[in-house]
Amino acid sequence: MFELIGVPPQALFGQLLLGLINGAFYALLSLGLAVIFGLMNVINFTHGAQYMMGAFCAWMLLTFAGIPYWGALVLAPIIIGAFGIVIERLFISRLYHLDHLYGLLLTFGLALIIEGLFRRQFGSSGLPYANPIPGGTNLGFMFLPWYRAWVIVFSLTVCLATWFMIERTQLGSYLRAATERPDLVQAFGINVPRMVTLTYGFGVGLAALAGVLAAPIYSVNPIMGANLIVVVFAVVVIGGMGSILGSILTGFGLGVIEGLTKVFYPEASNTVIFIIMTVVLMLRPQGLFGTPK
Amino acid sequence: MPSAPVPSAPMPGSRNRSLQAFAALLLLLLAAPLAIYPVFLMNVLCFALFACAFNLLVGYVGLLSFGHAMFFGFAAYVCGHVVKQWGWEPFAGILAGTAVAAALGFVAGALAIRRQGIYFAMVTLALSQMVFFFCLQAKFTGGEDGIQAIPRRPLLGLIDIRDDFVLYYVVLLIFSAGFLTIYRTIHSPFGQVLKAIRENEARATSLGYAVDRFKLIAFVLSAALAGLAGATKAIVFQLASLTDVTWQMSGEVVLMTLVGGMGTVFGPIVGAAFIVAMQNYLSGFGEWVLVIQGAIFVATVLLFRRGIVGELLALASRARGDAPSQGADIAAEEVKPAE
Numbered sequence: 222m223f224e225l226i227g228v229p230p231q232a233l234f235g236q237l238l239l240g241l242i243n244g245a246f247y248a249l250l251s252l253g254l255a256v257i258f259g260l261m262n263v264i265n266f267t268h269g270a271q272y273m274m275g276a277f278c279a280w281m282l283l284t285f286a287g288i289p290y291w292g293a294l295v296l297a298p299i300i301i302g303a304f305g306i307v308i309e310r311l312f313i314s315r316l317y318h319l320d321h322l323y324g325l326l327l328t329f330g331l332a333l334i335i336e337g338l339f340r341r342q343f344g345s346s347g348l349p350y351a352n353p354i355p356g357g358t359n360l361g362f363m364f365l366p367w368y369r370a371w372v373i374v375f376s377l378t379v380c381l382a383t384w385f386m387i388e389r390t391q392l393g394s395y396l397r398a399a400t401e402r403p404d405l406v407q408a409f410g411i412n413v414p415r416m417v418t419l420t421y422g423f424g425v426g427l428a429a430l431a432g433v434l435a436a437p438i439y440s441v442n443p444i445m446g447a448n449l450i451v452v453v454f455a456v457v458v459i460g461g462m463g464s465i466l467g468s469i470l471t472g473f474g475l476g477v478i479e480g481l482t483k484v485f486y487p488e489a490s491n492t493v494i495f496i497i498m499t500v501v502l503m504l505r506p507q508g509l510f511g512t513p514k
Numbered sequence: 515m516p517s518a519p520v521p522s523a524p525m526p527g528s529r530n531r532s533l534q535a536f537a538a539l540l541l542l543l544l545a546a547p548l549a550i551y552p553v554f555l556m557n558v559l560c561f562a563l564f565a566c567a568f569n570l571l572v573g574y575v576g577l578l579s580f581g582h583a584m585f586f587g588f589a590a591y592v593c594g595h596v597v598k599q600w601g602w603e604p605f606a607g608i609l610a611g612t613a614v615a616a617a618l619g620f621v622a623g624a625l626a627i628r629r630q631g632i633y634f635a636m637v638t639l640a641l642s643q644m645v646f647f648f649c650l651q652a653k654f655t656g657g658e659d660g661i662q663a664i665p666r667r668p669l670l671g672l673i674d675i676r677d678d679f680v681l682y683y684v685v686l687l688i689f690s691a692g693f694l695t696i697y698r699t700i701h702s703p704f705g706q707v708l709k710a711i712r713e714n715e716a717r718a719t720s721l722g723y724a725v726d727r728f729k730l731i732a733f734v735l736s737a738a739l740a741g742l743a744g745a746t747k748a749i750v751f752q753l754a755s756l757t758d759v760t761w762q763m764s765g766e767v768v769l770m771t772l773v774g775g776m777g778t779v780f781g782p783i784v785g786a787a788f789i790v791a792m793q794n795y796l797s798g799f800g801e802w803v804l805v806i807q808g809a810i811f812v813a814t815v816l817l818f819r820r821g822i823v824g825e826l827l828a829l830a831s832r833a834r835g836d837a838p839s840q841g842a843d844i845a846a847e848e849v850k851p852a853e
Contacts, residue, residue: 264632315816321632322578323815326772329765330811337804451761455640458633488651495644499625502637506628 233484234363240480241473242369242438245376246431248472250453252383253427255462259400260420263313263324269450270335271425274301275432276441277339280350290353290437297433298426305425309418332447339443347440372434379430380469387465396420455498461511471509532779536693539780543686552682553750558790559689560747565770565782567739570696573777574705575732576712577627580635580764581642582740584622587759588645589615589741594661594754595654604669608688608745615741616734618645623733627726639761646759660755664748681750688746692739697779699735708732769807772814775821784822
């Protein structure tokens with residue numbers, strides 16, 4: 222086999238694949254954050270905890286109800302999304318008239334509560350979740366596990382479907398209109414508060430979906446979302462939250478860059494996204510796809 | 515914001531009132547080690563200074579930094595390293611930590627003020643996570659172990675600080691110096707401009723103020739004082755560890771300030787004492803501490819956004835029959851973070 226700049230191709234493509242998968246999670250999570258932020262002006266700090274809850278929900282459905290992965294893929298986002306709706310009605314909806322930063326502080330507090338409760342119940346060591354599609358195929362230059370291919374294809378489909386729904390359907394046009402002028406849209410007879418609630422539920426559902434997808438790859442554990450969310454915030458700063466397609470592209474792109482860094486300069490793999498954020502802030506402060514204010 | 519906006523012009527005499535309050539607090543703190551374990555008190559003082567430094571930014575400029583642990587924790591590492599490895603005198607070590615935190619604050623601040631509001635919080639959070647990974651991997655920080663057994667050398671070569679009682683008064687001196695610096699800053703013409711930026715950034719710009727420069731100076735000052743607190747804590751506990759640079763620590767200082775009262779002079783001190791005492795008493799309950807902290811966050815944001823000191827002052831001014839805006843200047847100012 223050939224070698225690329227002293228790196229065996231198996232390692233290179235293996236990390237690329239892992240990078241794409243991380244990118245899929247970044248994309249799903251930053252998409253959810255962007256949708257929520259667009260309509261509610263709240264940055265949802267609970268997003269990481271809700272991603273973790275999605276993974277735990279899949280694990281509980283399997284362990285206590287015998288519902289396999291494919292069932293969890295549908296049920297977990299609905300259950301956690303419904304939980305998100307309850308949270309929005311009970312807590313977040315009380316803060317819309319205040320400065321956005323209070324929403325950040327509130328959701329941060331909620332994340333601490335959820336994470337603490339799960340850590341109390343399950344410890345922090347992690348629970349295994351069996352791979353629903355074991356095996357894979359040899360592509361000649363690398364081994365491609367079926368499940369990983371599935372994660373990339375499926376998450377890309379979900380991202381594009383979300384983009385289509387928001388940018389190309391009537392429902393999406395209401396949503397975009399309400400982002401610009403909620404008062405006017407309300408005056409046209411559309412129930413904006415209900416739309417806000419459902420949008421929050423949808424964003425949370427996306428996070429839970431990412432959690433279910435992650436369960437067979439990473440072990441299910443209470444702190445899986447806490448560190449991820451900080452990286453996703455950096456992704457959001459890099460991409461800017463103005464554009465749906467931008468969030469998707471930035472998510473996948475940064476995942477790949479992170480994967481490549483693991484091959485060529487592993488010491489920087491934890492920080493490369495933050496370094497990119499710094500560079501973007503210097504050159505284009507509004508973010509790659511953001512519009513200057 | 516929850517209540518009517520409050521004019522930032524202090525009532526005549528109210529400034530003296532808060533200085534008198536500080537003098538009373540100082541007397542209390544001078545006598546405190548007779549009744550309370552001095553190491554606990556030093557811990558409270560370090561966090562109180564940290565929270566006051568954070569409050570300078572969130573309460574008076576309206577900038578919510580979610581990454582202040584990077585200054586607190588990194589200054590602790592710098593101080594620990596120069597004192598333990600290079601044999602520096604403790605004051606010099608603390609000053610070194612403070613100086614490095616100020617430099618770090620200059621870089622982080624220059625980047626973060628390029629974005630506003632929620633993005634500012636996310637940028638500072640991400641930058642502090644970068645510092646965390648640096649501390650995890652760098653050689654001099656000792657990785658997971660941190661820097662342990664930092665010696666308590668004689669202060670200025672004269673004062674033996676191995677005794678906790680002696681060290682307590684040194685820490686009290688450092689705390690008072692930091693507190694008075696912040697107090698002076700808030701009540702200077704510079705501080706008035708900061709409040710103007712908090713209230714209406716666009717108008718401050720149109721009046722000809724170089725808003726970004728003011729924000730950056732405030733950020734550097736806040737970072738330096740957070741560093742002063744962290745470096746002092748490293749001497750007190752003879753330890754610099756990863757805990758102090760995590761984003762959870764950044765969250766803790768936000769919580770202390772929020773609970774005590776953002777934008778009040780004494781709020782962060784009360785909040786720090788409250789949270790440190792709570793952690794002390796609940797330390798046996800493990801993960802419940804996290805849950806309780808989260809619950810306090812939620813309850814404060816939903817029920818009493820002005821914090822303990824802010825609510826007390828509002829109550830006091832109502833009892834006096836003043837208009838709600840005429841509370842002592844030390845506190846009633848509501849926080850108005852920038853859009």
